Amino acid sequence: MKILLMGHPNVGKSVFFNRLTGANVTESNYPGTTVDYTKGWMKIEGEDVEIVDVPGTFSLDPKDKAEEVAVAMLHESRDAKVIAVIDASKIERGLYLAMEIIEEGYPIVIALNMRDVAEDKNIVIDADRLERILGIPVVSTVAIAGEGIKELVSRLKEAKPVNVDDIIANAANTSDTESAADAGGAA
Amino acid sequence: MKLSTGERWDLIDKISKETVTFGAYKHTLKDAIGELTVKPMTGIPVAIAIMYGFWSVFGSFAGFFTDGFFVRLFDAYWLPWLQEVFPGQGGWIYAIMVDAGGIESGEFVLSSNCLESFGVLTSGLFVAIGVVLPAIIIFYLMLALLEDIGYMPRLAVLLDTVLHRVGLHGYAIVPTILSLGCNVPGVTATRILETKKQRFIMMTLLAIFIPCGAQIGIMQDVVPDLMGWILLYLIIGYFVFGYILNKIVPGKAPEFLIDVPPYRRPLLSNIGKKVGGRVKGFFVVAIPFVLLGCAIVGVLYQLGVIRFLGDALAPVFVGWFGVPKETAGPLIAAFLRKDLAVAQLSAITMTPYQMITAVVLVSIYFPCVATFAMMLKEGWKELLGALAVLSVVVFTYGGLIHLIGILLGVA
Amino acid sequence: MKKKLSEMDYAEQGTVTGIEKDLQKRVAGMGIRVGKKLRMVTRQPIKGPVDVVVEGAETSLGLDMAGKIVVEVTK
């Protein structure tokens, strides 16, 4: 099995990679630290799994060579699973890239990283509900503290391709049924 | 199924409305500092202060360990001891490994310090461990701090306007600063630039004008008084030739669009890991090359090749560049390690201005072999292009520096 | 009042109302799109880049790009 760590630049992919594989790739606080992929191995439930630290990319339309490497890596790994790492304090734009990957049919799990930063900014994310709408595992993490990483790994097996129509339908459904409840709760 | 950009955003808006609540946002101290360091009125003075601080810490730390400790250790104990116990004094193995010595009034005399001895075990080890190691440890420590705090993108914003003039944009500061540590990761980091034109200009400028940390460390030790001039010539070259390249290299130079991350408190563990990793890399990759370079130059001296080259190229060296013909030896060493080359230059007798010219030449004339290999990996066409530019630059700029010296009456 | 992003003043805030087509995709990844609120942080002198905060994320973009984004300035 092969797993790609994908996401925007500077969201913590390399921190995940080092934690998962025990490697020592560079982690820095600026976008574009990782400009080439690194492969590593870890054991999940007795199985050897290949993990790839992919350069960060803002979208699947590469704008520079590092992003080209990222998109090429995704496209040549048709049978890979993807861990989409999202900066929870910038969740919408992170979901944009995650959606692009979902639309291409990859099985995916989402790591809502930097939960600590989001909390500092008073951003509250209902990960369970997000999970129900997207139909894939969504795990809150603080990569630098190792929080949530075990759960993320244990839920990798639930990664599956989802149909965009289902997501659209789920998003519409929740808003029908639950917005009434919300309105009641708020009143 | 694939969505259009608009449809995708609509869906995300819907999902976000259901799952995310954005509470009242409090402006924090970090945000305030973030904004102050990016606004020009406050940001530019801060940037200058940071660069100055970087430089002073670098100089005093490296100086403290090199002059205060290693020079004594190597010159007072290591060198005399080896000169004593190594067999075959005066023979060629002795010359290459320990001390090539000198001839004074027809007699063979031993060198008095590790810079003049030219031996693998003396000069080689002294340059690598006594001078360059402290320099790169402090350099990488401060670089790691800048990286992890999140200062680089802000520096990029402040410098965008200037770097636009040379066909690049602000983010070119990332490969540039990484190159000041070592050109090899600098070359790889050019991948964050958008177009072929930008990557080519960047890679060429790096390979020619950016001295690496090892080289800066040794310059700081052997020619501290001339540093200002040498760096000035390199910076001017970076901008002048960048400006020219921007005019003649075809292709686009798109604008700058970057994400500016919030400041973060650096994690000590990460700083330690990074500095440790880079220093380890230095031991594994660089030190063998310093020693090898030392050995090769030593052998070439013994075989008379360097004297021959120096004589053959004397018109170029003396006439065009205005440096002594003995510079031929260090220039060969420079292909392997620039730090070694500068160390060897310092043992040649010349005027201060000749020294400035010679050190600048060593910097610009050819990328070291590790950088060369990395450039080859990024594309042989770019490499050939860069080498073509390089030869033109070496001759015109080298000649120009000589001319300036003549006009100033110092050459 | 509608203004180009490149003409906004320090500390002004507003909502994006239009982005030229060729730029939409490029800035999408940064979270800049029609309907989003943004705040101007600073502009660098001599045609330097502009620095804006969109949804808590700071982005710096070249002046020409900023000229292709229209903002309804609210304060």
Ligand SMILES: Nc1nc2c(ncn2[C@@H]2O[C@H](COP(=O)(O)OP(=O)(O)OP(=O)(O)O)[C@@H](O)[C@H]2O)c(=O)[nH]1
């Ligand atoms: N506060 C906080 N910081 C984090 C967290 N995860 C990562 N970081 C920091 O975020 C920065 C970026 O981490 P990296 O792992 O280098 O990011 P990346 O995704 O690999 O970035 P690129 O290589 O540029 O694509 C580093 O300074 C990390 O210390 C987290 O959960 N919380």
Ligand SMILES: [Mg+2]
């Ligand atoms: Mg990375």
